[in-house]
Amino acid sequence: MERKWEAKLKQIEERASCYERKPLSSVYRPRLSKPEEPPSIWKLFHRQTQAFNFVKSCKEDVHVFALEYKVDDGQRIYLVTTYAQLWFYYKSRRNLLHCYEVIPENAVCKLYFDLEYNKLANPEADGKKMVALLIEHVCKALQELYRVDCSAEDVFNLDSSTDEKFSRHLIFQLHDVAFKDNIHVGNFVRKILQPAFHLIASEDDDSTSETPGLGFSHFPETPIKQGIAFSKMSSDKDRGENWTLDSREWERLGSAKQSSPDLSFLVVKNNTGEKHLFVDLGVYTRNRNFRLYKSSKIGKHVALEIAEDNKFFPKQSKNISEENQYFLSSLVSNVRFSDTLRILTCDTFQSKQKRVEHFSSTSTKAENIEGFHCSPYPEVDRFVLSLVNKNGIQGGIRCWNYFFPEELLVYDICKYRWCENIGRAHKSNNIMILVDLKNEVWYQKCHDPVCKAENFKSDCFPLPAEVCLLFLFKEEEEFTAAGTMNSETQNPKPPSGVLSEAASDAAWDDSIDETDFVEATEDAELAEAAENVLLSYSGGVDEIPDELIMQVLQE
DNA sequence: CAGCGCTACCACACCCC
DNA sequence: GGTGTGGTAGCG
Numbered sequence: 001m002e003r004k005w006e007a008k009l010k011q012i013e014e015r016a017s018c019y020e021r022k023p024l025s026s027v028y029r030p031r032l033s034k035p036e037e038p039p040s041i042w043k044l045f046h047r048q049t050q051a052f053n054f055v056k057s058c059k060e061d062v063h064v065f066a067l068e069y070k071v072d073d074g075q076r077i078y079l080v081t082t083y084a085q086l087w088f089y090y091k092s093r094r095n096l097l098h099c100y101e102v103i104p105e106n107a108v109c110k111l112y113f114d115l116e117y118n119k120l121a122n123p124e125a126d127g128k129k130m131v132a133l134l135i136e137h138v139c140k141a142l143q144e145l146y147r148v149d150c151s152a153e154d155v156f157n158l159d160s161s162t163d164e165k166f167s168r169h170l171i172f173q174l175h176d177v178a179f180k181d182n183i184h185v186g187n188f189v190r191k192i193l194q195p196a197f198h199l200i201a202s203e204d205d206d207s208t209s210e211t212p213g214l215g216f217s218h219f220p221e222t223p224i225k226q227g228i229a230f231s232k233m234s235s236d237k238d239r240g241e242n243w244t245l246d247s248r249e250w251e252r253l254g255s256a257k258q259s260s261p262d263l264s265f266l267v268v269k270n271n272t273g274e275k276h277l278f279v280d281l282g283v284y285t286r287n288r289n290f291r292l293y294k295s296s297k298i299g300k301h302v303a304l305e306i307a308e309d310n311k312f313f314p315k316q317s318k319n320i321s322e323e324n325q326y327f328l329s330s331l332v333s334n335v336r337f338s339d340t341l342r343i344l345t346c347d348t349f350q351s352k353q354k355r356v357e358h359f360s361s362t363s364t365k366a367e368n369i370e371g372f373h374c375s376p377y378p379e380v381d382r383f384v385l386s387l388v389n390k391n392g393i394q395g396g397i398r399c400w401n402y403f404f405p406e407e408l409l410v411y412d413i414c415k416y417r418w419c420e421n422i423g424r425a426h427k428s429n430n431i432m433i434l435v436d437l438k439n440e441v442w443y444q445k446c447h448d449p450v451c452k453a454e455n456f457k458s459d460c461f462p463l464p465a466e467v468c469l470l471f472l473f474k475e476e477e478e479f480t481a482a483g484t485m486n487s488e489t490q491n492p493k494p495p496s497g498v499l500s501e502a503a504s505d506a507a508w509d510d511s512i513d514e515t516d517f518v519e520a521t522e523d524a525e526l527a528e529a530a531e532n533v534l535l536s537y538s539g540g541v542d543e544i545p546d547e548l549i550m551q552v553l554q555e
Numbered sequence: 556c557a558g559c560g561c562t563a564c565c566a567c568a569c570c571c572c
Numbered sequence: 573g574g575t576g577t578g579g580t581a582g583c584g
Binding site: 074114280282283285288289398 | 578583584
């Protein structure tokens with residue numbers, strides 16, 4: 001819920017800034033389509049959300065990539081294009097040197113791993129052996145939990161090691177099987193590595209002592225409380241079956257006698273000697289950037305290349321080069337669709353709970369609404385801010401609450417603590433400003449326990465005319481709509497008459513996701529960034545043509 | 556003018572004894 | 573003093 005709210009705020013912010021930059025398109029630029037040429041889609045954005053908005057508006061199968069362009073602070077710009085077009089300009093490796101796939105949240109994806117350890121801190125470690133053992137363990141887990149058959153030959157093994165660091169990416173090429181999204185992949189990975197967490201937590205330094213006979217299975221329940229079962233669900237939209245791990249079957253499997261696997265090979269030491277896992281668990285977050293095959297980190301010169309011990313070989317194809325096949329295989333969110341595709345899920349206890357809460361959410365909060373920084377009443381906000389901006393102290397609105405029955409706006413104030421009760425500012429407690437729209441007055445209360453105990457409330461002061469006037473508008477509208485509108489308690493939307501700004505309007509518009517707001521920014525700096533990224537070298541057969549950069553400039 | 560998502564950590568408010 | 577919460581540095 002909070003997440004949705006944040007995303008919306010962000011979208012609004014984006015939209016506002018773009019409207020400011022380009023109020024209206026003043027020039028009509030007709031364009032002839034050339035049917036004989038494949039559609040060229042190549043757009044750069046400063047913001048990830050804008051890139052994804054553009055993807056949504058696109059008919060074609062386009063994807064978001066992140067391009068690093070500043071050495072120091074890892075700043076990125078976002079490219080939207082097709083896999084084919086990216087490969088066309090990418091393959092020469094003369095440009096687009098530091099490219100990342102953005103694994104979209106909520107997108108079906110492959111099972112993948114980021115593996116690493118410091119060679120100096122682990123002189124005895126045998127990386128290849130560790131990779132082989134991990135793959136073995138994962139395949140066993142896929143078989144036991146989902147009845148998925150696979151082997152090392154289905155694992156694309158990419159190497160990015162240096163003298164100091166052993167570094168690999170593994171991308172599983174399962175047949176007609178994918179995960180619901182990368183959050184589920186993370187849940188699965190944490191689950192199957194559970195026995196290894198015990199090894200890290202244990203203080204005794206003997207890394208091979210796995211306590212046998214404790215009776216826990218390969219993939220224990222805690223702390224990721226989650227069951228496993230193969231309840232075959234009805235087909236998930238248009239893409240085949242949905243296989244879900246569920247609790248009863250987990251118990252069944254758990255009760256089957258299984259010896260605890262020895263995962264001590266996964267334990268490595270970091271620079272400071274602390275125990276860590278060989279598997280990086282930080283790569284299963286929303287919209288994770290995952291470095292592309294043959295790309296290097298900016299400032300480094302080591303690209304991801306096929307590992308010596310890779311055993312995955314893509315099928316030969318007449319139309320697609322072998323390198324292109326490898327490239328396509330390396331893309332985590334490039335899942336081949338088929339009508340027999342199975343979508344694997346792996347829930348955590350928490351995410352399940354949340355879903356239950358969401359579906360069974362009662363309407364206890366339906367009467368009141370709340371938010372941060374600015375309420376749907378910008379005029380009132382401005383007035384409140386003027387009240388808490390005195391004697392050189394600039395207060396702010398920390399959050400607000402609106403109570404429908406009383407038509408009362410309660411503002412929690414920050415940075416300004418003047419309390420009428422004690423005649424000075426509180427030292428550690430904040431104050432509130434309450435705006436009573438019904439009686440057109442405002443007063444002050446505070447969070448201080450002493451003031452609260454005596455139920456302190458300052459004198460009431462009349463609201464200024466501009467706030468009241470707006471309130472009158474609201475009344476008028478309510479009056480005219482009185483016959484049909486009686487849904488205030490069901491729909492906690494403030495009267496629209498006072499929502500004078502477009503931003504406020506949008507804040508209540510649930511359909512904002514559907515609007516196509518897809519302008520690439522018109523910005524010299526972006527173009528410069530693009531040139532830096534794209535034209536790292538000059539000359540060459542597959543150099544990015546000028547038109548592609550111009551496209552960024554014009555649109 | 557311009558990255559994103561997340562975790563660990565800290566400071567502070569609040570609550571209770 | 574324990575617990576919850578908001579802000580943030582820093583990591584991947």
